[in-house]
Amino acid sequence: MKLPESQVAVLQAASANDARSIEQLAAETDLKPETVTGAAFELESAGLVTVEESTDQTVTPTEEAREYLRDGLPEVGLYEAALDAGADADPAQMGQVIGQSGLEGPQVDIALSNYARKGYGTIESGDITADPDADPESDAEYAALAALDAGESVEDENVLEQLESRGLVAISESTVRSVTLTDEGVTAMMEGVETAETVGQLTPEMLTSGEWRDVEFAEYNVEADAERIDGGKTHILRQTANRVKDTLVGMGFEEMEGPHADADFWINDALFMPQDHPARTHWDRFALSNPTEIDDLPEDLVGRVEDAHHNGVGEDGEGYHSPWSEDFARAIALRGHTTSLSMRYLSGHEVGELEPPQRFFSVEKVYRNDTLDPTHLLEFFQIEGWVMAEDLSVRDLMGTFEEFYEQFGITDLEYKPHYNPYTEPSFELFGEHPTTGELVEVGNSGMFREEVLRPLGVDCDVMAWGLSLERLLMLMYGFEDIRDIHGTLADLELLRETEVLH
CATH class of the missing domain: 3.30.930.10 (Bira Bifunctional Protein; Domain 2)
Known part of the structure; x- marks a missing residue:
């Protein structure tokens, strides 16, 4: 059986016992991941391999999140200032508490928008109260950020969704593909697979000399997934x-x-x-x-x-x-x-x-x-x-x-x-x-x-x-x-x- 060079390389690197990812095959064959992907799909069409897909989610804390890990969440800073102002007993003037908290610029709005939501107290008519039973040390969002920063996973989807809406984490999803040899692929390897000389691009010289009649052209899978690139655009x-x-x-x-x-x-x-x-x-x-x-x-x-x-x-x-x-x-x-x-x-x-x-x-x-x-x-x-x-x-x-x-x-x-x-x-x-x-x-x-x-x-x-x-x-x-x-x-x-x- 004759196959293009990239398909032969992927076939030889694949295993019938273990599913190998596109990245593993690319490292072993010294081919680009997109080349390996194209070859794998062609081999799958020929029945020589199976390609399985899964979705991998990556959650990464943003720079703003790392700032909060270092200095504390704005709403926690506001809560601590409210406690210092005695707002756990009687309502305190919000402007005074904000001044004592040391919060500035956008952090003030961030603190105010998350303060009541987390049950730290209430904000009404320019006054602020502090719930004496609130426990900032058990703040689920801060704990999740600390876990992600340490390379651990967070299972609570609600917390992740809230962190993403605040711009504190970047959640990206990628498609992971793994390749496994089929019985037909094992048989083909045992019988012997040769590299076919293929041409990927038609040149003027080939047309002039007539060489194009004697070469085998590489096949392209136009339905294969391409890498997503989010280019810039004018804001709506x-x-x-x-x-x-x-x-x-x-x-x-x-x-x-x-x-x-x-x-x-x-x-x-x-x-x-x-x-x-x-x-x-x-x-x-x-x-x-x-x-x-x-x-x-x-x-x-x-x-x-x-x-x-x-x-x-x-x-x-x-x-x-x-x-x-x-x-x-x-x-x-x-x-x-x-x-x-x-x-x-x-x-x-x-x-x-x-x-x-x-x-x-x-x-x-x-x-x-x-x-x-x-x-x-x-x-x-x-x-x-x-x-x-x-x-x-x-x-x-x-x-x-x-x-x-x-x-x-x-x-x-x-x-x-x-x-x-x-x-x-x-x-x-x-x-x-x-x-x-x-x-x-x-x-x-x-x-x-x-x-x-x-x-x-x-x-x-x-x-x-x-x-x-x-x-x-x-x-x-x-x-x-x-x-x-x-x-x-x-x-x-x-x-x-x-x-x-x-």
Whole structure:
């Protein structure tokens, strides 16, 4: 019997008594594993070997997990700080306990999201309690991480699933193939197997000389499994952002650009947001410590905005009659909405004075100190837009939304009247979630008030909106939790497998 060289090598290395893995055969034959796999499948087709498959699972702790093995889980650190604060007897202030715990940045959110789940205590209305009977030393997740780090296996699938959802372990599955000689294979070996001269590639020289007529070509199993390679791809959120930009450009809009960290003047004051508004406290904004303020503000515009806050605009104007500080206006913070860009453009500060009609938009990131849940993150993308023209109405605004969302297959918008300090009338937009059937708020909008436009020097109507890019994705793809697609807990497998909708 004549066989290709690789098949002869695999046949000679295989055993009728012991199943040998592809890796073992590759090491013994000095062939690549994929070459051995192909040869094994060909031999199986000829009845000379059997190929059995099984799935092998590998669980590996991540770098974040090894950090917790060294320093302790964040929720345990929070529990210990709560005990020190006496929260096992009386509720303690959550902010104080977090400060004493030494937790910073993302670890705070991680600790809070796992604290109550593990029964360490409760978190409610800014207070935290500690269960005196909780035992951090028997934490099942920490014990599992320690076992995996020591090379041991963990049998509890629920614990492994929780660790994987937290990004503390990487679970990979691979197909393990083993090869065993059949009776026919043993008989063939006893009768003698010779190596057939085969050619794997047809060359121009073979065609010219006619040699191709006398050679035996190697056979290829096109159905054999290939090695999986997860290449990089554009994140679905970025893909949708680019599609939103293309859609708005197609509707006649121009794109705005501007700083992520900006003066409170552009973020809030120019929007007729009173400086004592709850959304402007240190609890709801991310202030910068270096630098702390901006010098480049147009003095005449600052004066007009301050006057609007104190006295309103026009003969019947009514301001807030509340304290207003230029130092606060100059303070730098991460923008809570991209309307700061709208103020820069409408005022003429960014690109010079604009004459109506004008249409501008941006799709950029904003930052808010919100409570994390399926529809809220600390940072997200906002679709900002505005139209400057004469005699605009709410009907024009609604018509713009109908045209925009129709491009993404969303035609069931609903509207609800709303209050904004900077628009009147104002309304929120809602769309129906394709999976749950619930109404999801997707944006806020309205007509800019005179108290906003007059100080900016705008004499015509301006309709404006701020829409959520992530919630647009929820309506398009049926996602129920935006943390699956955005942030440190993102589901990478979901992002790899989700098809892009057009």
